[in-house]
Amino acid sequence: MGRYFGTDGIRGVAGRELSAAFALSVGQAAGTVLAAHGRRPKVVVGRDPRLSGEMLEAALVAGLMAAGADVVRLGVMPTPGVAYLTKALGADAGAVISASHNPVEDNGIKFFGPDGFKLSDEDEAAIEVLLDGDPDRRAARSGLEIGRAIDHFEGGQKYLAFLKSAAETSLEGLTVVIDCANGAASPYAARLFVDLGAEVKTIFCQPDGTNINVGCGSTQPEALAKEVVRLGADVGLAFDGDADRLIAVDETGEIVDGDYLLSTFGLLWKEAGRLSGDTIVSTVMANYGLVKFLERHGIRLLMTRVGDRYVVEAMREGGYVLGGEQSGHLVFLDRATTGDGLLTAVLLLGALKRAGKPLSAFARTWEKYPQVLKNVRVRSKEGWEEEPAIREAIAAAEAALAGAGRIVVRPSGTEPLIRVMVEAPAPEQAEAIAAQVAEAIARVRGESVG
Template sequence: MARKYFGTDGIRGLTNQSPMTAAMAMQVGMAAGAHFRRGDHRHRVVIGKDTRLSGYMIENALVAGFTSVGMDVVLVGPMPTPAVAMLTQSMRADIGVMISASHNPYHDNGIKLFGPDGYKLSDADELAIEALIDGEVPLAPAAEIGRARRVEDARGRYIHAAKSTFPADLRLDGLKVVVDCANGAAYQVAPSALWELGADVVAIGVKPDGLNVNDGVGSTAPQLLCETVVASGAHIGIALDGDADRLIVADENGTVVDGDQLMATIAGAWAREGRLVGGGLVATVMSNLGLERYLGSQGIALERTGVGDRYVLERMRSGGFNVGGEQSGHIILSDYGTTGDGLVAALQILAELVRSGRPASEVLRRFEPVPQLLRNVKFARGAKPLEAPAVRTVIAEAEAELEGRGRLVIRASGTEPVIRVMAEGDDANQVETVVARICDAVRVAAG
């Protein structure tokens, strides 16, 4: 059954337009609260957010919704998504909420929900909540309305948890690290954790004003990170996104290192140490063919899923893997958390850098990526260009052309009205031609 409000990563949209309105946020709070009211204990929800101006509006609306159905609310303020997941579990909450649109601009916002185990909700839970949103939710009697309070030690709890994932026998002393927090949720915790572990920290993207999250900074805009690494003579740079569940790295030369190389580095190190569980790692269909070939040469399997960290995590849990992620930098290390965590993943990379004693450009370049091209084609909401016969014909021809020499991945985005067309193969010219041909066909079909 198709979901009405939930996409691949919660509910997301332009603020003050459906579905991302204060009224909808209150309904989500009521519905999610009602769905997770089980047993006769005092129910609790943890709510965190990133630094978007609209976070105040959405937060207050959620508080109204949750308290109206009898749930107590714990507010932790600006915190990374993985911190909210961790706090939900450690504080024995019945549900966790992160208010964020991740790497999107400030004018978007979103609501991500976590169950009491700290994992993102299943499709079944999301469908049940959607039914309550569109239905009638029983309100709590006046004497049973929930209470809301802010906790002051949330940042310290998360910093301690993140630092505990770094090998106890290592320090970052003598390592100069640029950290770009995207003017987002990790602007306080990430620099603090790195500094406490001994690093010489150069922090950028740490002056949020409500409107500058992901604006020319962060994992989706790494140019400033690269420039700062070179200008400051740093050994490495790490960039997080707005809610800090994503990681992109720049080596000492200012060259970007994507999630595929980072996963290869972590999986290789863990395999060497006997820590890699499941015999391989889990990545999506978007990961480069070069990653697959490299892992195969190391005796490490690669399992692919659909796009979205929730699908990566589902396969990790069902197959017993402890490393997975996406080329975009969502890296899930299930030994340490229930969702992607940019800071924790960065600490694994820094540990490998310290152990090797070699430059980041050598340590993190595990394979040569094959030429890969991704282009987006916008379409009007409601249109279905991928179902057009002409588009299907062009795609079939392209698949036949690339067979044995590359891959083709075409999908509709789960968060915005665009078709993503990706091709990769050993011949860069062929890849570019194939992508252009498909994009042209999709544009015509989309009108």
């Protein structure tokens, strides 16, 4: 059986791996699985503004309706907005058409369950069985059994109202520069923060279908940092293509990633008695400096596999309220079911306003261990960990670090990459060790190292 769902849904190049015909089949399979739960399914569907989004939306919606599901089209909507509205509108599932921070050529399909969390592994597996099996097993309704679709652009207002309700104070007096990555946050971010009282300047908030994530957003916040300094703004906010990530910029132009945001919220929430179990959940990619900093303040960092779904699973199992990733996915489980860049920004700006201090006073209070990340583009990710040459290279790296650093080697959940991350006391050592392991992978499996 093919494995279509990665850690963040189905991904591929639009028109190639993710063709209109395949999206139609995904819709039929998903509608069939949802209908098996015993009633006519209702599915909300949103997308980011990349060029292929309308094509894939039309195909996915057609497949869902062909299987007898009713569809609520939200139009351009952040991924966390779809998660919120799936539950708020009483839907059986939600679907997002987006490739998040990936290039514009890519796209993806991700599903949420009725509770707003990612669709269950069981339902994903059932969809994959239908995708691989006889097409006749996918429901094909006729006549009055066919589903219908309605446009519900009021969903955007409902999502904005939710975000505003999370604000704990007015943002009057703050000047904020917003970079929407020409993505799904573009119709919402400026309105949100203006309504909360901030003075707002925007860059990269004019999507044309082809410019999403191009030289901007959470993966490339350098232009935002320059603009914050030029304008003398208090904070910069960079979202990714589907707005489930936030990377901030402080008033000096320093970039504040997810690790620094977690330490900021961790200290503030522990002091306020809001940090359940005095624990933050992150992934194995969290910087070792964050681990040591939180230890000094009596906070435990619980590490999971890479992927926000694993962070959320650990949070739910342990009853923890704060988690996230270095990439800027932050999850506030007492308020939301998934990472939400806009919600993170609302809570961050509110905390700064109440404290009366700049972001630099909270975020850059500890030093990161030098960290090097190498991406090896591979022909296949399957079975890479069983290759003797790769295992030997990793063992040699661990011996060289001798407990003074760490190495993490893992496959990407969304791309044909194996990632090598090394932290060491000196950047030269981290670079050398990462290069050695990446080259060993490239010799056996690779196409290129980046």
